[in-house]
Amino acid sequence: MRCLDRSAMQSFVDGELDSLSADTIRAHLSACPDCRDAVDAVRRRAQTVRRSLDEAWPVVAAPPLAHAVPPDQRLAAAGAPRSIWRRHLQIPIPLLAAAGLLIAGMGIVIWQQRLIMGELRATRQPPVTTVTIAAGDTILQREIVLDLSRCQPVEDTTVYVFREE
Amino acid sequence: MDFSQTQTTGRMAETDTALERLYQDHADWLLRLAVRLTGCLDTAEELVQEAFLRVAQQPDTGRSPENPRAWLCRVTVNLWRDRLRRLRWRRFLPLACSPDLPDGHDTEADYLQQDRIAKVRQALSRLPDRDRLLVVLYWNEMSYAEMARVLDLRVTTVGKALSRAIDRLAALLE
Numbered sequence: 001m002r003c004l005d006r007s008a009m010q011s012f013v014d015g016e017l018d019s020l021s022a023d024t025i026r027a028h029l030s031a032c033p034d035c036r037d038a039v040d041a042v043r044r045r046a047q048t049v050r051r052s053l054d055e056a057w058p059v060v061a062a063p064p065l066a067h068a069v070p071p072d073q074r075l076a077a078a079g080a081p082r083s084i085w086r087r088h089l090q091i092p093i094p095l096l097a098a099a100g101l102l103i104a105g106m107g108i109v110i111w112q113q114r115l116i117m118g119e120l121r122a123t124r125q126p127p128v129t130t131v132t133i134a135a136g137d138t139i140l141q142r143e144i145v146l147d148l149s150r151c152q153p154v155e156d157t158t159v160y161v162f163r164e165e
Numbered sequence: 166m167d168f169s170q171t172q173t174t175g176r177m178a179e180t181d182t183a184l185e186r187l188y189q190d191h192a193d194w195l196l197r198l199a200v201r202l203t204g205c206l207d208t209a210e211e212l213v214q215e216a217f218l219r220v221a222q223q224p225d226t227g228r229s230p231e232n233p234r235a236w237l238c239r240v241t242v243n244l245w246r247d248r249l250r251r252l253r254w255r256r257f258l259p260l261a262c263s264p265d266l267p268d269g270h271d272t273e274a275d276y277l278q279q280d281r282i283a284k285v286r287q288a289l290s291r292l293p294d295r296d297r298l299l300v301v302l303y304w305n306e307m308s309y310a311e312m313a314r315v316l317d318l319r320v321t322t323v324g325k326a327l328s329r330a331i332d333r334l335a336a337l338l339e
Contacts, residue, residue, distance in 0.1 A: 010328035016309045042328075045335050052338055053201070053304050055278075056285035060200050062192035062213060065185055092250060 004028070004035050009042045184221055187233055192217070194305065195237055201301045202245055204286055212248070216240045235311045242298060242315055249294065288337035296330035303327055 004012070004025065011017050012025050029036045133140045192213060199209035219240050289297060295316070302312045309323040318326065 006328045006332075007325040010331070011309070011324040014303075014309070014324075016324065046331060049300070049331055049334055049338070050304060052281075052285045053289070053300075056282045056289075057197075057201055060193075060196050060206060060209075062188070062196040063210070065188040065192070065217075 003032060004039070006042070009035075009039050010046075013039060013043045013046060184217065187220060187237070188217060191234055191237055194234070195241055198238065198301060198305045199241055199245070201289075201304065202242075202298065203248075204290055208248070212241050212244050215244050232311065232314070235307070235314045238302070238307070238311070239315045246294075285338065288334060291337060292330065292334060295326070296333055299323075299327050299330040300334055303331070 008017075008025070012022060015022075017025065029039060133142070195216065196209055196213050199212045200206055203209050203212065216237055220237070289300065292300065298316065299312065302315060307315070309320050309327075312318070312323050312327070313320045316323075
């Protein structure tokens, strides 16, 4: 058997291995002084950590249930299920704020673009194409106004008809 | 009182009894875990209270979950994570514990003890959240299977993660 890694040592010390694996490790430890020392060190370290932590926190006792969870609160809680938003939407508020800012920013940019386009359209005269058709004594003159944004004639074209004197 | 009212009252009494039994069996253990996790008795009591309120909210409190201890622990841990997230995002507070150290500064031994206690608490609070959680669960004598359930890990991964967390804490304590 190969020497133990740190994780296997921890699991062995904590008694978390199945009996077959534990027996295999015990057999290895009896033949490998390095692993034996390492496992002892792991056991000592775990004990030291536990002892230090035990010392740092006093033993606490929970208050009686009637004080911790009063009956009226139990009823209120049972009668008021959590809102669907709180249950399903666990998005951090700053993330929501950032998304809101992004959407607002995009809205402002689009709005400004539309303003600029509108101004351009207002300042530029739409091109007028004049078509003249002569048929016998009648001249049909037609003015077509182009819509710049669509690049197609607008529907309300102006038609002038002249008769020769 | 009609039949449905009798049935509802009966169910509420059953729920209350189940809640009392759960509280009696696990409240002290859960509070100890919460104190160690948060470093503050008041916060820990709030978390435990909220966890048991969640139990009371469950429609099937009468039927005990398969492993109530792991389930309560998972609820408490999730509440703690929510609280951490709120604190960090909203106030950008460091996670230093505000431990209730015992009074008494009479002798040098008291000073030394207080110093040691403060050092241990500080070391635990300086661990990354997951390591701290692992150490606290381990210290609260949970099995690897229970830890895996609380942390959404595979049981085989727990040993590796736990050994790393213990080594980090031991290094901070040296």
